[in-house]
Amino acid sequence: MLLTYKVEIKPTEKQAWQIDCHIGGSRWAYNLFLGINRQRYECGYHYMGAYEFSKWFNHEYLESNPDDRWIKDLYAKSVKQAFIDADSAMKRFFKKQSGFPNWRSFKRGQGSYYFVKNSKTQIIACQRHRIKLPKLGWVRLKEFGYIPTDSEHFVIKQGRINSKLVGIT
Known part of the structure; x- marks a missing residue:
C-alpha cells in the first residue's frame, strides 16, 4: 500500500x-x-x-x-x-480530454523537482528531522516525527519538491 x-x-x-x-x-x-x-x-x-x-x-x-x-x-x-x-x-x-497543455511559467509557480529511489540498494534516507535527497544531501524538515521512520516496512520510493513542500510516496 x-x-x-x-x-x-x-x-x-x-x-x-x-x-x-x-x-x-x-x-x-x-x-x-x-x-x-x-x-x-x-x-x-x-x-x-x-x-x-x-x-x-x-x-x-x-x-x-x-x-x-x-x-x-x-x-x-x-x-x-x-x-x-x-x-x-x-x-x-x-484524446480530446483536455486542451493543449499550457507552458510552464516561472510566474505561475508551476514546476517540481522529482526524485526517485533508483534500485533496491539505493535508499532515500529519512530521519525524524531530516531527509536525504539526491543532488541536495540532507535537508531539514519543519515538522519533526511526521514521517514514520521507525517502521522497518517504510520505504521512500519517490517524491516531488514544489518550492518548499515535499510530497513523499
Whole structure:
C-alpha cells in the first residue's frame, strides 16, 4: 500500500538555490518537449513520446546545442519525469480530454523537482528531522516525527519538491 506524506522543508540558502535550479530545469525540459512536439505536429511528422524524445534529446539535441549542456548537471530523473509529464498532457490533448497543455511559467509557480529511489540498494534516507535527497544531501524538515521512520516496512520510493513542500510516496 502506498501512502503519501506532504511535508514542509527548511533548506539552507544553497539548497534553496539548488532546488530552484532543478525546478527551473524541469520547467525548461517540459516546455522544450511541448515546443518540439508542437512543431512536429504542425508539420505533419509523427509524435515523439517521452522515451523516444529522451533518447533524441540526449543523443542529438545536446550534441547540436552545446549551450544547453547545463541540463546534465541536474538530477537526470527529474528531467526525464518532466518529459513524461508533458507526454501525458499531450496524450490527454490528443484524446480530446483536455486542451493543449499550457507552458510552464516561472510566474505561475508551476514546476517540481522529482526524485526517485533508483534500485533496491539505493535508499532515500529519512530521519525524524531530516531527509536525504539526491543532488541536495540532507535537508531539514519543519515538522519533526511526521514521517514514520521507525517502521522497518517504510520505504521512500519517490517524491516531488514544489518550492518548499515535499510530497513523499
